[in-house]
Amino acid sequence: MATNAYGPGAETLLDIYRRTALLKANDERIRKVITSGKIAMVYYSYRGQEVVPSALSACLRDDDQLCTIYRGIHDMLAKGFPLKELWAELAGRTTGSCKGKGGPMHLTYPPKGIMVTTGIVGSSAPIANGLGWAAQLDKSDRVAIATFGDGASNIGAIHESMNLAAVWKLPVIFVCQNNLYAEHTAYKKMTGGETIAARAAGYEMPGVRVNGNDAVEMYAAAAEAVARARAGEGPTLIEAMTFRFHGHNFGDPGEYIPKEEMAAAVAADPVPALRAKLIADGIATEDQLAAIEAAIEVEIDEAVEFAVSSPWPVADDLRVDVFAEEIAR
């Protein structure tokens, strides 16, 4: 797909880059912190997929709502999840957004529209529909986003959701981040049909496959889908082609990925590619971008420090937030 009427301007491209730089630095820091033993956590690296949510979020407002998955910290950070509350949650501390009760797979931050993070494959989509229904009832033009993986596109919940969104004309955008692997299984091996995008036709909704690693293409597709949803024209499925560089979860060496495939993907790393484009197109200078990146590192330093110096929850907290009323001792 080439760009459409919705292609990003220079300002927007710089905005997208700012987000990708944050995402990339944050992933690198998480892996470093786990390796050092400073914080132990389950972690699903999104390194390599940064452009997808960065370009998407550049089209979104804070009141647009997101349902994402265990591999979703990139989606959330791109949408504005604050770093301190993020890191404190990763560290399991009371100052985390979920008071340490959710963790990396259940991060939530409603002030930025980050409503649900699920650890269940495919389960982001049914709930995003409900958020879309609420927007319809509120007569608001806000939209709901469901992100999920290529593997998830084969589970029933996704299909039930796309059908319902189509028949109810919900303002929902289904964003499949096709990183070509589901755990250890190659996309081709377990997927009937050439593309996931083609499945949208079965529900008479627009479905597009784009190079999710290309900021211009990804932004154009997202902007068009968001505009349709805001105008009450219903859902869209975007299949964003991308790749993950670090295995399924932290500690997975990814030996099932052919070496040449991985090498080619890393050589085409979308973050430095976007950076180079900004400089080549005269949108930003090397110094400007370096300053942005340095500021991000400082922010992450502060967030990590905040997290590890925050208090742990106590056993009595188990009785709180199960229901509105506390569970009796």
Added chain:
Amino acid sequence: MNAPAKPTVTILAALNKALSDACAEDEKVILLGEDLADPEGGGIVGVTRGLSSKFGDDRVRSTPIAEQAIMGAAIGASLAGYKPVAEIMLMNFTTVAMDMIVNHAAKLRFMSGGQTHVPIVIRTMTGLGFGSGGQHCDYLEAWFAHVAGIKVVAASTPEDAYGLLRSAIEDPDPVLIIENLPTYYTPMSHELPDPSHRVPLGKAAIQREGSDITVVTYARMANETRNAAAKAAEAGISVEVIDLRTIAPWDRETVLASVRKTGRLLIVHEAVREHGVGAEIAAVVNEELFGELKMPVRRLGGAFAPVPYSKPLEDAFAPNAARILECITQCVN
């Protein structure tokens, strides 16, 4: 002397009025489910009849046959400030929506550290008696009672059906309401409840006071137990009948106070006895009142088998008034 007027009010009518009153009072109340709107008949048994015409098809929506999508839509809308009442036609069909109910509805409040909550009601019907066999009438309340974060409710009278549903809709957390299909149409009361009528969640009803034995029950088995208790009284046995009404969280205080008084406890439910709700109640009563019991806690429940089709087998599957009476008599003598 005039014969007393025959009751005319059914649980079905009470539920319909509760939904209608709730929609009228709070525009955040929305309904969804298969065949639920009037063009589709207002529900397959008619619990929601008339509501889409009254409140519009934006708020009262028929859905595709897609239980995960139904539950997801309810959960999502609730996260955005609505109070959805989702109908899952039959309780066995909750099994294809367990992920949405158990992993999401029940847990989002906790996992988000209280930033979000899921004020939904799930209405579902079940119960044997119509010869529908193994996949259409299970009582699965124990599955849900085992999950922290969801409340489970079952009424046995029109007043309770109305009051519990209204309370459930107003509750800030997910509530599963189990309705009994075979007794939907049984006239039980004389007047439909007033719009202000509420039955608090977590509060049992002592439906009959007695001193010889406590029977704890709920749903259709409460009706059977009331009949058994009336017969027992003729034989000089005084039975205290407690209808739990809320199965989770159950009313420990009321049950323990009653068993402390009678010294005997029988628990009756239609669900398979093994690993059922009765086991939890028996365990707590043993923990709290062991020294005061005159007999070991007894349980009557469904057979450890799928619900059968053939009439004699269906009759044999679940407790009934005669079997409850027999058990009560054994316990007391």
